[in-house]
Amino acid sequence: DIRxxxxxxxxxxxxxxxxxxxxxxDAASGVRFASYRIRLTLYRAPGSRLTPTVWRAGAMASDIPDRFTVPASTPVHARELRVPRYSQNVHIGQYPEYDNGGEAW
Incomplete structure (x- = not known):
């Protein structure tokens, strides 16, 4: 099993x-990351001759201040969208690897 x-x-x-x-x-401490490493571990079923393929891997870094001010914008057009109501718990009990679905989504 892959975990x-x-x-x-x-x-x-x-x-x-x-x-x-x-x-x-604590950003105020002055500690900064100078680099990071991303590692991919590829698995295949025992005895299989199939080769796993990675199509894309990515990482992102940012240095955004803890507090900043965003200027308020003035709405130009307002419209209400007709969107069906769904509970975020629709998938509860499914996908245990992702905190049981709806519980964490």
Missing amino acids: RTSVDGQGDPHSSVWTDTLSVD
């Missing part, structure tokens, strides 16, 4: 890992 390898609660005195996000806990 998720990112685990919440990892970290050190300066940073934390929350599933797929690496964060500096």
Whole structure:
């Protein structure tokens, strides 16, 4: 079985890992990341001759200030969209690998 390898609660005195996000806990401390590494581990069924394929891998970094002001915009056109109502719990109990679907979506 293939299992998720990112685990919440990892970290050190300066940073934390929350599933797929690496964060500096105290930006005012001056700690900055100089680099990072992304690793892909490819699996295939035992005895299979099929080769796994990676179509895309990506990472993103940002250095956004903790507090900033966004100027207010003036709405020009207002219209109400007719969107069907759905509970975010529609998928509850499904997809246990993603916190049981609707519970976390």
